[in-house]
Structures are given as structure tokens and as C-alpha cells.
Amino acid sequence: MKVAKFGGSSVANAVQYKKVANIILSDAERKAVVVSAPGKRHSDDVKTTDLLINLATSINENGYDEAVFNAILDRYKEIIEGLTLDDELLKSISDSLQEIISLYRYDEERLLDALKSSGEDNNAKVMTAYLVSLGQKATYISPKEAGLIVTDEPGNAQILPEAYEKVAELRNREGILVIPGFFGYSYQGHIVTFPRGGSDITGSIIAAGMNAVEYENFTDIDSIYCVNPNMVKNPCALKEITYREMRELAYSGFSIFHDEALQPIFQKGIPVCVKNTNHPEAKGTRIVLERELNEEPVIGIASDAGFCSVNITKYLMNRELGFGRRLLAILEDEGILYEHTPSGIDNLSIILREHQLDNGKEERVFNRIRQELLVDNVNIERNLAMIMVVGEGMKHAVGIASKATQALVDSGSNIKMINQGSSEVSMVFGVDGDSVNRAVNCLYNVYFPVQEKTFQ
Amino acid sequence: MKVAKFGGSSVANAVQYKKVANIILSDAERKAVVVSAPGKRHSDDVKTTDLLINLATSINENGYDEAVFNAILDRYKEIIEGLTLDDELLKSISDSLQEIISLYRYDEERLLDALKSSGEDNNAKVMTAYLVSLGQKATYISPKEAGLIVTDEPGNAQILPEAYEKVAELRNREGILVIPGFFGYSYQGHIVTFPRGGSDITGSIIAAGMNAVEYENFTDIDSIYCVNPNMVKNPCALKEITYREMRELAYSGFSIFHDEALQPIFQKGIPVCVKNTNHPEAKGTRIVLERELNEEPVIGIASDAGFCSVNITKYLMNRELGFGRRLLAILEDEGILYEHTPSGIDNLSIILREHQLDNGKEERVFNRIRQELLVDNVNIERNLAMIMVVGEGMKHAVGIASKATQALVDSGSNIKMINQGSSEVSMVFGVDGDSVNRAVNCLYNVYFPVQEKTFQ
Structure with a gap:
């Protein structure tokens, strides 16, 4: 049924x-x-x-x-x-x-x-x-x-x-x-x-x-594509994709569903099939709990602009129990959702959607960070784009990071952020908003070298 | 004076x-x-x-x-x-x-x-x-x-x-x-x-x-070295290093000072000179507020083993305001310091020193994460080593990440984590504890190709 x-x-x-x-x-x-x-x-x-x-x-x-x-x-x-x-x-x-x-x-x-x-x-x-x-x-x-x-x-x-x-x-x-x-x-x-x-x-x-x-x-639409068709010409169509690949690709270009909508079937492991009313013969894309892996480790590249990085430095931050929690509490208090928090020893950045700091919120948040956390410095880097490279095969493949970073260097993009290690199936790169198009195209060419093919 | x-x-x-x-x-x-x-x-x-x-x-x-x-x-x-x-x-x-x-x-x-x-x-x-x-x-x-x-x-x-x-x-x-x-x-x-x-x-x-x-x-000791001399033979000596480079290199191999000790002079910008009582002719290493950059973007490679990654997944995590804060509050409550928190869309990992979960704390913390945050899954990956590649020149150099990841691939190390983007002067890699020695040696050979030279 x-x-x-x-x-x-x-x-x-x-x-x-x-x-x-x-x-x-x-x-x-x-x-x-x-x-x-x-x-x-x-x-x-x-x-x-x-x-x-x-x-x-x-x-x-x-x-x-x-x-x-x-x-x-x-x-x-x-x-x-x-x-x-x-x-x-x-x-x-x-x-x-x-x-x-x-x-x-x-x-x-x-x-x-x-x-x-x-x-x-x-x-x-x-x-x-x-x-x-x-x-x-x-x-x-x-x-x-x-x-x-x-x-x-x-x-x-x-x-x-x-x-x-x-x-x-x-x-x-x-x-x-x-x-x-x-x-x-x-x-x-x-x-x-x-x-x-x-x-x-x-x-x-x-x-x-x-x-x-x-x-x-x-x-x-006939199917979900491995990359936003507005960024890459005739990208290959995906025949099958797992739920968690779908979720990791949640940056725009893959927003066919509102994520919350799929929760009930996700919990029961029921497959979703995306099909085209105007072209029902097309096989569409199936979203499943598990799929057979093929030799391509990467299944999709998602990207979105409009991010910023709030960069915070404080001497001996890594020894301060509770610093991160108190910082996130300020964001929560201001109703701000964040995407990633790359960290060094004495520094921490918060990557978030830039519009969340509009209407005076930036100044208020910065003042709170300065006054409540006694940081040495807080500044903002604007106009960032996030690129998510996703695929269940990535957990078994070696050299994904090296291939991807080389592609980004070749595209002339300056890598502002790399975040890997939480998800087994994704890797996130932050680049200048202005270079996101060429960055995505370079990554696409590296991971999907043959154009117009149907994936799998 | x-x-x-x-x-x-x-x-x-x-x-x-x-x-x-x-x-x-x-x-x-x-x-x-x-x-x-x-x-x-x-x-x-x-x-x-x-x-x-x-x-x-x-x-x-x-x-x-x-x-x-x-x-x-x-x-x-x-x-x-x-x-x-x-x-x-x-x-x-x-x-x-x-x-x-x-x-x-x-x-x-x-x-x-x-x-x-x-x-x-x-x-x-x-x-x-x-x-x-x-x-x-x-x-x-x-x-x-x-x-x-x-x-x-x-x-x-x-x-x-x-x-x-x-x-x-x-x-x-x-x-x-x-x-x-x-x-x-x-x-x-x-x-x-x-x-x-x-x-x-x-x-x-x-x-x-x-x-x-x-x-x-x-x-x-005659000076601070660009890498732990116990890991690399005759590593090059550092003539000058900035405070923040010193701090980013805080993973072991660079623990000449207790970090807190330097805070008073750091705040006044007074240079520190590390010298050898037994060999006072040696110029030693100066730790300064700012230094002139040379063509080498990387000044040092620090590493330490004994880390683990606590990996947490929860569907729609990225939409849940306060999730990160509540997770960090549990850690704070248990007196646990963490190093990094790489994140995907529905997942988040906490990199921390493994011994902090000894004596039953692991089970208690995991139970709290499950019960208080209603996560889909929480697991642990043990025996990780962190490698920190550091240098003031990195902020201006292109391709650091690509060069470093390629070196790690060549060393046969599986990159478990990459964290870049907060500090302008460092990049962190997580690898298997067993491969840290070869990984550090490979990175050293890439960034310090001539042996036994004095840096700068």
C-alpha cells in the first residue's frame, strides 16, 4: 500500500x-x-x-x-x-x-x-x-x-x-x-x-x-539532483539517497521537503519516492534508510550563502570550564541558531546565518559576549558560503578531504572553514560568498566527472 | 631591564x-x-x-x-x-x-x-x-x-x-x-x-x-623546536614565535611553560626568551607579540594522543534551539573540558581527553545525554590523536589545507577530524592514535623539507 x-x-x-x-x-x-x-x-x-x-x-x-x-x-x-x-x-x-x-x-x-x-x-x-x-x-x-x-x-x-x-x-x-x-x-x-x-x-x-x-x-521535478541545477548545468540525477544523506544536504539546493515533514516516516524507515506528476515515467529519487554503495563516495554537494562567522578569542579559553556553554546560552537567549563552532585553543567561531544578527542584534550580542564572557576580542566575518560534500561512501574512502581541498584551491576559493569529523557522511567547507559558484562547480567536476549521467 | x-x-x-x-x-x-x-x-x-x-x-x-x-x-x-x-x-x-x-x-x-x-x-x-x-x-x-x-x-x-x-x-x-x-x-x-x-x-x-x-x-634546552624532538629527529629550532602561535601549539610537545604563567607578561606584550643555562651562547627562542613573516607559513606542528570523540546524532538537531548549550552544560556539570565540537546537520561530536571519562563517568555522561537530550544515538570513538599545524603565515597562504591533508593521506593516516576556521593561525587534524607518529613526520617533511636547519 x-x-x-x-x-x-x-x-x-x-x-x-x-x-x-x-x-x-x-x-x-x-x-x-x-x-x-x-x-x-x-x-x-x-x-x-x-x-x-x-x-x-x-x-x-x-x-x-x-x-x-x-x-x-x-x-x-x-x-x-x-x-x-x-x-x-x-x-x-x-x-x-x-x-x-x-x-x-x-x-x-x-x-x-x-x-x-x-x-x-x-x-x-x-x-x-x-x-x-x-x-x-x-x-x-x-x-x-x-x-x-x-x-x-x-x-x-x-x-x-x-x-x-x-x-x-x-x-x-x-x-x-x-x-x-x-x-x-x-x-x-x-x-x-x-x-x-x-x-x-x-x-x-x-x-x-x-x-x-x-x-x-x-x-x-523528475528527481533530486546531486547539485543545485541553478549552479551546475545538467547535473546528474540521484536514483537513491539515504535519509541521512538527505539531511546532511539540508543547505539549500535540496529543499524539496521541509525537514520536519519527513520525521514520522523516517522513524518508521518508510522510503520516500520523489516523482514528477508531469513526467511519471521518470523513475524519480528514492530516499531510503540504507542503500548499496557504489564506487563514488560522494553523492551530493549542497551549498548556501548568507552565513557569517563570529570569531572570539580569549587567552586560556581552553582551560575555562563552561566557556562554550555560556557563549551558547547567550545565543539561545537571543533566539539565534548556529551551524558550526570551529575552535582552536584560545579561540572559537560561531558560524550562523547572517540575517539573524539584523536589527541591532549584532551589537547587543557582541556587547553581551564582551561583558559576560570577558573575551579578549570578538569580530565578525561576513558574506560566507557553506558547502556540504555528502555521501555514505565517504566513511570508507581515503583522501576525500585532500581531493576536495585541492578542488577548492584550484577553483581559486579561499577556504575559510573546514569542518569534518562529526558526520561520517559529510564534510563542510566555508568559502567567500563570491566564490561559491566556482567552488561548487570545481567540486562537481572532481566528484562527478562525466556530465549528464544518471547517478548509479 | x-x-x-x-x-x-x-x-x-x-x-x-x-x-x-x-x-x-x-x-x-x-x-x-x-x-x-x-x-x-x-x-x-x-x-x-x-x-x-x-x-x-x-x-x-x-x-x-x-x-x-x-x-x-x-x-x-x-x-x-x-x-x-x-x-x-x-x-x-x-x-x-x-x-x-x-x-x-x-x-x-x-x-x-x-x-x-x-x-x-x-x-x-x-x-x-x-x-x-x-x-x-x-x-x-x-x-x-x-x-x-x-x-x-x-x-x-x-x-x-x-x-x-x-x-x-x-x-x-x-x-x-x-x-x-x-x-x-x-x-x-x-x-x-x-x-x-x-x-x-x-x-x-x-x-x-x-x-x-x-x-x-x-x-x-637550547630552544623551542618546531616539532616534538621525541617524534622527529633533529627538528629545526625556532628563533621567534608569537604568543598566539605558542598557545595554539599547546598540545604536548610544547609544554615548556604552564600557560597561566605567561598571562601577566602576555597582557603587557613583554617578550619571553627561552634560553639554556648550560649553553648561554645559543640564541634561544623569543616569544613575541608580533613577528615578521617569512615564506614558510607553518611554524610548528604539535600533537598529542589520548583523545576520544563522543558522537551524537539526533534528527533535526540543527533546528533545535539550545541543543548545543544543554549538551555542554552536562559536560560542565561533570567537570569535563572539551577540545573541539565538529558538527554536521543532525550530528555533533565532542573531542575530549579520554581519561576524563574514566571511573564510570562515561556511562553516567552517556545516560544523561540520552535521557536529557533525547538523542537518537550516542557512541564513542577512542584512541584519537590531535595534530595542530600552526603558523602566523597561514592566514595569507592558500592551499595549506590541501597540502596538509595530502601529507596525511600519504602517511597512511585516516583523517578522523578536521577543524579549521576559528584561529587564523592553526588547523587541527584528528587521526588514529596509532598513526600519529607517521602523520607528524609526514607533515614535518612537507613543511620543513630541509632537516637540521634553524628556522628563520
């Missing part, structure tokens, strides 16, 4: 709906289907979810922005007419939106959550109607019926452990189950949306709860 | 005393002299300080170990007779020891501190008498007279800030001032000894207080 999730672009209009239906019906294993709200039909388009957010913010005691309301309805209208479904469906969508507005008019947070969730909810209803119109046994399952019990925190729902038992019961249902992504219900009876990556969270929970053999994630 | 400190081996017997006097008298700038207690005369010898500790522990209500008492007196007797000084000097040393014993018989800690300090104190008196016998104007200055006011913590005295003003007044004294190392006086009037490296602490405080142009540290 498989759970298939379709992202916004896969359900953006009637043409896309037909592709989705073909995909669902081509494999009897695809029993549970999770759908997003209608996404962009073209690059200048507005996502239905964004329209719903605009509608929510337009609502006041005098009414709401009718143009926005109509724009939302138009999205469903286009789909319903394109699929020649019953007009009543559109009427019921319009009624349900009106109902949400009158119910939550005076509760801003609940109103936003309920309107946002309607994007997925109505799309699931339309998808069900379409599958039924094709003669299939298909059933809309509301998150309430599915058992998606969550915490009562608007916009930041967390699944409760008892949800999984209820979700498991869906296995006994017949036919195709269509479940809207993005939200659950709290014990207080409220619709509560998940944080970013919400539909993937739903899909992942459903797959974990139903103990699926595979979680299929249909989107608009 | 220079302050010269002579270590235990430099004042171990009459022959050494004569060398010291020659050194003092050969440079009129050598105004203040700090002496240790008589050290070992040969490798099987016992240091006077150790005899004094034995004497202290032998004392009970019935008396003390007379053999030890006499062995101590014999050390001074040999010196006094060898230099044909007045016999009364020996009598006064014997009387002063008896006085300490009767004064502190019932206070174990004070007794130990007072007896230990007598080793340096009596040696300073003998040295003064010897210089006077040579027709010099020389004066014994007790730490009390010098103004070495310290905290009242037996065996762990810390200098109080007001001491420096008093020490500065010594500049106005005429002739050669001979000051015993290793102890100061508390406001309560007690003799209190400094922690490890005590005579160097005294020398460093005197040099800082008197604002010396140089602090000379006379010991029994």
Missing part, C-alpha cells in the same frame, strides 16, 4: 487533475491520496493559499474583499468546469467559505487557519468527485475522520502520538481515500494548520500511520 | 650556580633574578621540592623523618660548600625549617605550603650570598617585600591586582635583586604557593610589574 501526496502544481488545474487521476489509477497500491491546494499554473500565478490569506486579512466588520473571494472560487470553477463535474460542487465551496467567515469573523487566528485549510479541503473534495465521476470508489476523508489530532496552536499544529493509532484504521477502508493536506483538528474541535511544509506533514503521518510500503511525493 | 628566571636544573648544585652567576653578570640589564628550588642533578635525582613535600607528610606529634630533613640540608650544604660560602648560611636554613615545623605542626595545609616555599626561599638567599661573595651588590627580596600579595588559598595562590604597583617600585632598588619563585603572601600574613608552574608565575609577575624589556626563562 502506498500513500501518494500531490503538491500544489500537480493539482493546479483540470489538466493537472487528469494527470493525477491517471497516476492514481495506474497503480492499485496507491490507496491513500493527500492533496495540496491548487498551486501556481504559471510562474506569475498566485497560489490559492495566498489568495485565502489575502481574503482572511481583508475581512472586517464591513465585509471582505469580494474580488479576492471570487478569484478563489474561479480557481475551483476552472477545475470543476474543466472536468465537467457537478456545478453544485462550486456552490458548496462558496457556502463553506461563507460559513467559515461568519463563524470566525471575530477571531483573527482561527479565521486565518480555517480559511487557509479550506484550500486543501475543497481540493480534496473536488478530487474525490472527479475520481468518482471516473467510476472509481473514492472517498473524501476529513482530517477529523482520519484521526489527525493535533495541538491547539494556530499555524503551528504538532501531531499528537495517539493520532497514529486512529490513522492505522484507515487501512480497513475500501477504495481510494482522498485526504486534504496541511491541517488537523485539536481536542478543542478547532481546525489547526501545520507549520511550513504542511501537506507533506499530513502525507508523512498518513504513510507512517497506515504503515505504507512507500510514501510517494509527486511534484514538478 | 630584564628579569631572568632560573629553573630547578639551573640551580641544582654549585657548578650550576657558577653558570648562573656568569649569566647574570654578563648582562647589566639582568636586574631581577627569580630562582627555583634546587632541581635534579641527574635523571635519578629527587627534586628538593619533592623532598620538602615528603618531609611535610612525615611530620606527626612524635616528630619528623630526620633522614629526609638531612637530605634537604645536604642539597644546600653541597652548594654552600662548593661555593665556599659561610657555614652560618646552612645553620640558618636548618633553623628556618625547624621554625616552620614548630609553627605549623598542627595545620597540614599551611605546613605544606610553608615547607614547599622554603625550597625557593633558601635558594634565593644562597644565590644572594654567592653574588655578594663575588663582590656584587645583590639583595635578597622576599615575596612580602616585593609586594606579591595573593589570595589566601593554599597551593593555589592567585596574584591580586594591587601587587603590580608594589612590584613596580622594585625598579628603584639598586643592584641585583634575587627573588624566590613559587609563592606570595596573603593579607592574612600566610605564605601561599602558586599552582603548577609557580616560579614562572613569580617571574612573569615581576617582569610585568617592573615593566621589563624582556623576561628571560633559563632552563636546560
